[in-house]
Amino acid sequence: FDDNGDYVFVDPLSAGFAGVVGGNQNLQPEEATTETVGFVWEPIFLEGLTVSMDYWDIVIDGAISEISSQNIVNSCYDAASINNPFCDLFERNPEPTSAQSGGFTFLRQTLLNFGSAEARGVDTNVQYAFDVGNYSFNLGLGLTKQNKLDFIQPANPGEPATVDDELGEMRRPEWAGQLNARVTNGRFSLGLNTSYLSEQTLDYESGVEIETAMDNYGPAAFTDDFYTHNLTGQFEYSPQLNFYGGVTNVTDEDPYRTERGYP
DSSP states (O other): OOTTOOOOOOOOOOSOOEEEEEOOTTOOOOEEEEEEEEEEEOOTTSTTEEEEEEEEEEEEEEEEEEOOHHHHHHHHHHSSSSOSTTGGGEEEOOOTTSTTTTOEEEEEEEEEEEEEEEEEEEEEEEEEEEEETTEEEEEEEEEEEEEEEEEEEOOSTTSOOEEEEOTTSTTOOSEEEEEEEEEEETTEEEEEEEEEEOOOBOOTTTOOOTTTHHHHHGGGGBOOOEEEEEEEEEEEEETTEEEEEEESSTTOOOOOTTOSSOO
């Protein structure tokens, strides 16, 4: 702080610091309350068609999650009190005369019972099998629309809980889908699998929160919709011998630039 009491801390670190990633022997079991309702429709006028839809609502108490290093620090200081499990996971240089004063010296990334989690969404599945001449077709579509994903950190008595909306952040898309198609003719078969993910926030090194992504970064904080396609083929030479092959990621899509292997 300066003489006027304004916060002027600047991170002094110019390099990495020590840390560990590992388990947590103090974890407690999660407890969940789930509600699901759905239907399956098989119309008599179109043989081979099956349509199902399921609504689900899940509340988890004592939710277990692996928290990112940035979220550990954010959760420590965003909480109503610094007496919380997040603040115990890192250390800073306490020497006021050190050039690295206030900088991180250690951080432990681990699994935590951070509070509760609430998730809600709808799954839709369509399966259709039919024949045309000597060709057999199998089509399948699975689509998930997630409407809610909140991580809730309990507060001290008389204070509001901290709610972190995670829906739309990296690895938590609002929409996700899979399309599978296969055609078979005798001993030959050819298949296509297409995966879809709706836009998400990019992680960057500091993490991007959906609540402030647009204000802090603008449209550059978000990915585009993502599609990837896989082709497979198979020939049954005999009951004992099959030949098969395929091409994964036919259009050569790259992972998101903040992720080394996702999607």
